[in-house]
Amino acid sequence: MMRKRALQLFVNCAVVSVILPSMPARSAIPFSSGRAVHSAQFAQNPQTQAALAWFKSHLAWINDEQARLTEIPAPPFAEGQRAQAVKVLLAAFGLEVHLDKAGNVIGELRGTNEREVVLIAAHLDTVFPAGTDVRVRREKDRMYAPGISDNGTGLVSLVAIARALHEARIKPQRTILFVADVGEEGEGNLRGMRALVETYRDRLKAVVVLDGSGTDHVTTKALASRRMEAVITGPGGHSWSDFGIPNPINALVRGSVRFLNTRVPATPRTTFNLGQVEGGTSVNSIPHEARLKVDVRSESEDELLRLENALRECMAAGVRDEMESARDRSKGKLEWKVEILGSRPGGELAGDSPLLAALRAADDYVSNASRIERASTDANIPLSLGIDAIAIGAGGNGGGAHSLQEWYEPAGRELGLQRALLTTLGVSGIANEKGK
Ligand SMILES: [Zn+2]
Numbered sequence: 495m496m497r498k499r500a501l502q503l504f505v506n507c508a509v510v511s512v513i514l515p516s517m518p519a520r521s522a523i524p525f526s527s528g529r530a531v532h533s534a535q536f537a538q539n540p541q542t543q544a545a546l547a548w549f550k551s552h553l554a555w556i557n558d559e560q561a562r563l564t565e566i567p568a569p570p571f572a573e574g575q576r577a578q579a580v581k582v583l584l585a586a587f588g589l590e591v592h593l594d595k596a597g598n599v600i601g602e603l604r605g606t607n608e609r610e611v612v613l614i615a616a617h618l619d620t621v622f623p624a625g626t627d628v629r630v631r632r633e634k635d636r637m638y639a640p641g642i643s644d645n646g647t648g649l650v651s652l653v654a655i656a657r658a659l660h661e662a663r664i665k666p667q668r669t670i671l672f673v674a675d676v677g678e679e680g681e682g683n684l685r686g687m688r689a690l691v692e693t694y695r696d697r698l699k700a701v702v703v704l705d706g707s708g709t710d711h712v713t714t715k716a717l718a719s720r721r722m723e724a725v726i727t728g729p730g731g732h733s734w735s736d737f738g739i740p741n742p743i744n745a746l747v748r749g750s751v752r753f754l755n756t757r758v759p760a761t762p763r764t765t766f767n768l769g770q771v772e773g774g775t776s777v778n779s780i781p782h783e784a785r786l787k788v789d790v791r792s793e794s795e796d797e798l799l800r801l802e803n804a805l806r807e808c809m810a811a812g813v814r815d816e817m818e819s820a821r822d823r824s825k826g827k828l829e830w831k832v833e834i835l836g837s838r839p840g841g842e843l844a845g846d847s848p849l850l851a852a853l854r855a856a857d858d859y860v861s862n863a864s865r866i867e868r869a870s871t872d873a874n875i876p877l878s879l880g881i882d883a884i885a886i887g888a889g890g891n892g893g894g895a896h897s898l899q900e901w902y903e904p905a906g907r908e909l910g911l912q913r914a915l916l917t918t919l920g921v922s923g924i925a926n927e928k929g930k
Contacts, residue, residue, distance in 0.1 A: 542664070556904075561637060570679060603666060604665075610697055611699060612922040637902045651914060700921040701872075712885075713884060715868035720790050732779065745830070816828060851920075856920060859912075
């Protein structure tokens with residue numbers, strides 16, 4: 495079964511004719527499983543070997559570029575300056591680079607088959623607001639800075655892989671797009687990836703997302719989520735003289751209690767969070783407005799929809815309860831609405847997809863073991879549309895993501911870089927052996 499999967503990979507990525515003539519003897523390859531033999535054969539290509547070796551001899555450059563990119567602020571909705579820096583790097587490594595309307599940097603490594611595209615992407619944005627001190631502090635083998643790992647690691651790895659392919663003069667079969675995209679975090683709502691998928695949808699064969707550090711996981715399941723805001727408005731008034739008119743905060747509290755009593759299943763795992771409450775002007779005023787932000791997540795799109803509807807029903811009921819108990823309705827009634835602030839669709843990569851086979855083959859080659867994970871990443875967008883996609887860490891170790899104490903340790907990072915490069919080539923294929 496494992497062997498079958500590896501064979502499947504090479505049939506699908508259409509590199510069979512190139513690989514077969516250069517197949518080394520089985521005994522020359524130090525791996526035991528059938529799958530590993532195939533992945534090793536793929537990587538035995540001398541140009542692939544050159545690209546894989548490039549990382550190890552340029553670790554200092556990679557680390558320094560990571561620090562430099564991290565020190566260019568990229569708050570939500572303001573990634574432009576960092577985008578320019580990535581654009582300069584990708585252009586220096588032989589790619590045709592442009593920025594799209596969304597602000598994504600797109601570097602094209604043209605394949606022999608330009609009708610089919612493989613996308614490797616790392617998000618530019620951080621969660622940190624403008625003005626955050628993003629200077630990198632180095633202590634022994636660690637680098638500290640907000641965003642150093644998420645997504646300093648992904649970004650510099652994108653650039654390093656582009657450079658390794660360039661220096662090894664590898665021409666792919668399918669065109670590879672190296673993309674630094676905007677709007678992955680929070681209310682960015684994956685807008686960069688949405689724009690990319692819209693543009694390339696018909697040609698897009700696989701998406702490899704580099705997000706953060708590590709090599710211990712592969713995200714093949716997209717966690718679906720919704721962010722919603724309930725808003726209730728009313729006439730407002732004085733706490734003493736207008737007592738008895740409907741109060742939006744009362745209605746919001748009544749509706750919230752109802753929503754809290756909504757049951758969610760353990761399987762499929764489903765969660766909700768009342769994350770932010772706003773409203774009112776002073777303690778002795780009946781407010782004219784109340785707002786509540788709610789985040790819901792689920793392994794099931796159906797459960798999300800059920801919770802979204804539940805929030806609407808509960809807010810409607812809270813308003814009704816408050817109106818019914820109001821003694822004075824002469825000054826006006828309450829209005830309510832629930833708005834969707836963000837929506838990340840779910841999806842799942844098929845277990846027998848060529849992309850997962852390429853990742854597994856790469857794991858075997860670098861002797862890495864990784865587990866399947868469900869998470870909310872840029873891969874949500876292609877996965878929700880049935881396009882093969884994964885998100886992986888780009889190597890090394892990191893921690894404290896989304897905090898000011900975020901850190902990164904580059905030791906062993908070449909393994910993550912090699913894994914990402916092999917996975918990408920596994921789905922793009924290699925066109926030539928001499929880089930003509
Ligand atoms: Zn990230």
